[in-house]
Every structure is written in C-alpha cells, then in structure tokens.
Amino acid sequence: MNETGWIAVDWGTSHLRAWRMAGETVRAEAHSDAGMGTLNRAGFEPALLALIGDWLEGPTDVLACGMVGSRQGWVEAPYAAVPCAPLGPAPVRAACADPRLRVHVIPGLKQPKPADVMRGEETQIAGFLARNPGWDGVICLPGTHTKWAHISAGEVVSFQTFMTGELYFTLARHSVLRHSLADAGWDAEAFAEGLSDGMARPERIAARLFGLRATDLLEGSAPDATRARLSGLLIGAELVAARPYWLGQQVALIGAPKVTAPYQTALDAQAVPARIADGAEMVRAGLASAYASLRETA
Structure with missing residues (x-):
C-alpha cells in the first residue's frame, strides 16, 4: 500500500x-x-x-x-x-x-x-462534526440501542440511550406479538396512529402493546399495519422521554435509511426538521479524522 x-x-x-x-x-x-x-x-x-x-x-x-x-x-x-x-x-x-x-x-x-x-457511535458523531464544522445541536443515532447526544462546541456534552430497537426485535420475535406481525411491508397511517398513541399516553405502553394482539384476534389486523403500529408506539414513547434533547434544538439523524426514516417521519410530525447523514459514510469520516490525528502524532 x-x-x-x-x-x-x-x-x-x-x-x-x-x-x-x-x-x-x-x-x-x-x-x-x-x-x-x-x-x-x-x-x-x-x-x-x-x-x-x-x-x-x-x-x-x-x-x-x-x-x-x-x-x-x-x-x-x-x-x-x-x-x-x-x-x-x-x-x-x-x-x-x-x-x-x-x-x-x-x-x-x-x-x-x-x-x-x-x-462506535462516537466515531459517527466525529465524522458528522468533521463534515459539518461548528455544528451545535442534538444528534440521534437510531439502531438496536438508539443514542441521543447533545453536541456543543465540538464536544459531546451528554447523551442518553434507548433500547427501542432491541425492544422491537424482542417483541416481534419472542413475544405473543410474533403471531400478528409481518417481516416486511409498511403502513404509514398505522405508524402515525401508533406514534400518536405512544406520545399521548406513554405510561400505557404495556397495555397498548397487548392491544395489538387483541385487535388482530378480534378484527384481523393486517400484519404490515401491526408491524408499523408497534414501531410507532415504541418510537413515540422514546420521543416523549427524549423531548429534553430534541425540543427547540437543531437535530441530525445518523444511520442507514431504513432506521432513520421512521425517526424522520416521527420528528416531522412534531415540526422538528432533521438533517440526515448516512451511517457508513459518517463512520468512515470519523475514522479518517482519527487516522489524520494518528499521523500527526507519529
């Protein structure tokens, strides 16, 4: 080389x-x-x-x-x-x-x-800041364990992790809800309904989750709609808990399109625009910054 x-x-x-x-x-x-x-x-x-x-x-x-x-x-x-x-x-x-x-x-x-x-997420954050010098605000990194990080003056001031992705996977694969969900497909209206319910009454999330199964048994819900509604419920509850991070802040989302898209939709519903950055690109940019620093000190 x-x-x-x-x-x-x-x-x-x-x-x-x-x-x-x-x-x-x-x-x-x-x-x-x-x-x-x-x-x-x-x-x-x-x-x-x-x-x-x-x-x-x-x-x-x-x-x-x-x-x-x-x-x-x-x-x-x-x-x-x-x-x-x-x-x-x-x-x-x-x-x-x-x-x-x-x-x-x-x-x-x-x-x-x-x-x-x-x-790992710290490297993506570093990549985003390298591509956006002087950027202050909040960076959300959706995934198995979603991170919300407050950024100021080039530093991570604080952050909070939500197990939303892991909860979705566990419920979809290992709970009674597995009988009612599709592995693919999406219903935007059902996601919006779940998001609204999750944000309005996050304390009732456990009851709302079983309601997905009950509705399927009694009314024959479409599996793709149940899948989207489950995602909406979980992301809605997360957004309520993360409100101190995103409310009134400049927000960026880092990740693959399939994981950032529902968060972008959810934030749009709160009139919070979000800048989107590809996760693989940001991790490479962060690693490039680390390599440049390594060469300077060598």
Whole structure:
C-alpha cells in the first residue's frame, strides 16, 4: 500500500466491516459476520486477516471502532467521560502477531450520571462534526440501542440511550406479538396512529402493546399495519422521554435509511426538521479524522 494507504474498520457485536482507504477515498470494501459476539480474544486477528489479508502489502495502519474495544473485545479501550470531544483520547494499540498489522482501537464514551455508555457511535458523531464544522445541536443515532447526544462546541456534552430497537426485535420475535406481525411491508397511517398513541399516553405502553394482539384476534389486523403500529408506539414513547434533547434544538439523524426514516417521519410530525447523514459514510469520516490525528502524532 502507498504511504496514504490505511484500513478503516467498524467492528460491532454482530458484524465486521472494512474499507481499504487512500486518504479519505474508498478503494475497496468487505464485510463478514465475524462480530465481537462470535469471537474470543484470540479470534480477532484471524477474523480480520481473513477479511483484509489480500489488501496488505506491508505494515499498514488499521483504525477500528465499535465493540472491538469492549472488555470482551480484542483490546479494551477505556471509556472517556463526557463532556469531551468524541475522539478525545488516543486510540489503544492492539497486539498483533502479523507484522503487517498496526491495529489502533478507538475508545468509547461514558456518562457517570445518569449511567450510560457508547462504542462506535462516537466515531459517527466525529465524522458528522468533521463534515459539518461548528455544528451545535442534538444528534440521534437510531439502531438496536438508539443514542441521543447533545453536541456543543465540538464536544459531546451528554447523551442518553434507548433500547427501542432491541425492544422491537424482542417483541416481534419472542413475544405473543410474533403471531400478528409481518417481516416486511409498511403502513404509514398505522405508524402515525401508533406514534400518536405512544406520545399521548406513554405510561400505557404495556397495555397498548397487548392491544395489538387483541385487535388482530378480534378484527384481523393486517400484519404490515401491526408491524408499523408497534414501531410507532415504541418510537413515540422514546420521543416523549427524549423531548429534553430534541425540543427547540437543531437535530441530525445518523444511520442507514431504513432506521432513520421512521425517526424522520416521527420528528416531522412534531415540526422538528432533521438533517440526515448516512451511517457508513459518517463512520468512515470519523475514522479518517482519527487516522489524520494518528499521523500527526507519529
């Protein structure tokens, strides 16, 4: 690889994604299911080499973010406490047997009170701020564990995590609601109804959830409508709890279109416009910022 060549890696619990980079330009990309949750500590280097080994022509810097830096990951990259810059601490070097690898793992962020943590999202936030200098407001990162982060003067001031995505998955796959939901399809009107109900009476969310099953049994609800209504109920309850973050603030959504779209619709219903940014693009931009800093200090 030439002197500007390096590798960006997003390593989560269930996935591993890598990009061969020249500066900020993507030359190649690859992905696998070798997430942190499938590996022991000795398995990380072989999993990475299986994915990117053909890209290596000599000693190469690899910048990695996500659960690879957790206590169960390749190397523990300690959390930095907010308020701080999203990429404040220096990356932690992981031990590698292959001399072609120089793996650097980006630390996550922690919030002592109320207790909260993030790994991976801080890199997406850094990427967004690199692309939008001077931006202040709130960034929402929808996903399995949705993050709302307050950004000011280039720092993450505070953040809050909601298990909305995991709740949806658990209810859809492992509760009585699994008999009433479709795996695909969408009903925009049903989503809007669920959103309104979730925001109006969040304290009744448990009753509203069983009502989805009862309505199906008594009236034969369309599975795609039930799916959308469930999503609306859960996101509505989340928006009520997250109101101190988004109310009166400039808001950005970072993620894949399929996860940002319902949040954009929900925020539009509250007359809150949101800037949309692609999650993969932002993680690469954040890793590029970390690589630039690494080169400056080398």
